[in-house]
Amino acid sequence: MTAIVTAEGALVRLGFAGETRAARRLLQGLDVTWQNAKTAFVQQQIEEYFLGGREQFDLPLAPLGTVFQLRVWQQLTTIPYGTTLSYGELARTLDRPTAARAVGAANGANQIAVIVPCHRVIGASGSLTGYAGGLDKKLI
Incomplete structure (x- = not known):
């Protein structure tokens, strides 16, 4: 996984290897400093999560997006570990019951994979639907 953090240490992007186009787009116009020490706390929590020792993250986040996103x-x-919601259910929690497609688009634009758990959102039928990192990763 690739992490991009601000100078203050807030996470801006966490993506899967090979997603270079999205990372390049995000970095345009940002003042970027490459310091691996700034990402050590991200790596530690991700490893704990995938090893089963962590269900919640306590990382500072600085997502870049529209107000709706x-x-x-x-x-x-707020979706608990081990549970899922449909796009429609998520739209209803936002008091936007007819905005399932807009929620899906915002979900697909999420730049902080795993920590902002867009993988916990599924289709109305309970099926897995599109995931920017690939459906194989959504199964994790």
């Missing part, structure tokens, strides 16, 4: 992403962080 930020609302959706904030709501995603």
